[in-house]
Structure formats: structure tokens, C-alpha cells
Amino acid sequence: MRKIIVGLTGASGSLYFVHLIKQLSLQEIKLHVIASKLGEEVLTYETGLILQEFIKDMSKNKAEITLEKNDNLFSACASGSSRFDAMVIIPCSMSTIGKLAHGITESLLTRAADVMLKERRRLVLVPRETPFSTIHLQNLTNLSKHGAIILPAMPGFYTKPQSMEELIDFMVGKTLDCLEIENKCYERWEGINEK
Ligand SMILES: Cc1cc2nc3c(=O)[nH]c(=O)nc-3n(C[C@H](O)[C@H](O)[C@H](O)COP(=O)(O)O)c2cc1C
Numbered sequence: 001m002r003k004i005i006v007g008l009t010g011a012s013g014s015l016y017f018v019h020l021i022k023q024l025s026l027q028e029i030k031l032h033v034i035a036s037k038l039g040e041e042v043l044t045y046e047t048g049l050i051l052q053e054f055i056k057d058m059s060k061n062k063a064e065i066t067l068e069k070n071d072n073l074f075s076a077c078a079s080g081s082s083r084f085d086a087m088v089i090i091p092c093s094m095s096t097i098g099k100l101a102h103g104i105t106e107s108l109l110t111r112a113a114d115v116m117l118k119e120r121r122r123l124v125l126v127p128r129e130t131p132f133s134t135i136h137l138q139n140l141t142n143l144s145k146h147g148a149i150i151l152p153a154m155p156g157f158y159t160k161p162q163s164m165e166e167l168i169d170f171m172v173g174k175t176l177d178c179l180e181i182e183n184k185c186y187e188r189w190e191g192i193n194e195k
Contacts, residue, residue, distance in 0.1 A: 010038020
């Protein structure tokens, strides 16, 4: 069974996390969720959801979900020997990006991502900030150079979205694509034939 880690940080855009977990919970996978303190707080501020209750609710679906404690460095997520298939941090704050770009791993979330980098496994980062400072851009470039996939929270408009849900699902679909999980979250471009 595939093993995937999803991280939640205190960047705006926690609805991306909510929609991604909803999709991943429908898969037969092992899903480990790690949230920073600010990640939990911003989730509640932006959506009214309590992380523990949301995960409990999602656990009724297919996936085997474990909600990790961010200060538990004894978790399987903290070790390369656990061989997780992929990790995504959605949304990813500039603070976490800065820590990852400099190998600072004081929490389970940052340690798990650092493990993915060192093991050359798939790490997808969905940063959210605007505008980016040069420090942000340098950190993102560094992480990209070291193998992370930088998938900025920048939904496309060529699908002519009619609702916020469609914009969110565009990003969720792109994230699932990076995790190599089949999905129909957004309409794929099929080209335009000249008339
Ligand atoms: C409502 C709210 C929205 C925020 N939005 C962002 C954001 O979009 N991007 C960002 O980098 N930080 C944002 N922050 C700041 C981060 O939460 C802060 O830097 C925090 O230390 C990040 O810690 P973490 O990466 O451990 O979650 C926001 C904070 C709050 C309270």
C-alpha cells in the first residue's frame, strides 16, 4: 500500500489541504498528516474546522489515516528507513520553506520533508505568499535544485472556473498529478483546433 505524508503549515490556503485530504481519503493508501501549530490555527480561522475532528471524519473513508504529533520525532515519518512514497506540504509557509532550504528540522513536519530530500523521494511543496521576496525566491530555487517539486498555489483560469471550489480543485488535481494519483479534479487541456 502506498504511504503518503501530507503536511499543513500556517500559510493561507488551508482549503487546499481540506480538499486534498478529502480526495486522498478516498484512496487505498496509508496517509500520515502532520500539522504545525500555526497550520492548525489558520485552518480553524479560515474554515472553522478543527483538525482532529476533520481527520476523524475523513478516517471513515478508504484511506488509513494517522494524525501525527508535530513534536514526535520518534514517528516513522522521521526516518528514511520507513520509505514513504511521497510527501506534500499544502499550503507551505515561507517560514517552513526557509527552514527546509537550510536543513533545519526541529519539528516532525520539517524533519519528514528533510528525509524526503535526503532519500531523493518525491517532495511536493505548495508555497503561498505574495509578493515573494528575493529570500523566498532563493530558498524556493534551492529546494527545487535539490529535487523538491515547487507547485505554487496559482490556479489556472483557462478552465473558466465558476466557483472557488473549482479553483481549489485545479490546484488539488495538479497536486494529485505530482503524487501520481489518477484524478478528475480539473478539466485537462485538449487543445483548440483551428476553425
Ligand atoms: C491568518 C494568517 C495567514 C497567514 N498567511 C501566510 C501566508 O500566506 N504565507 C506565509 O508564508 N505565512 C503566512 N502566515 C504566517 C505564518 O503562519 C507564520 O510565518 C508561521 O510562523 C508559519 O509557521 P509554520 O511554517 O510552522 O506553520 C499567516 C499567518 C496567519 C495568522
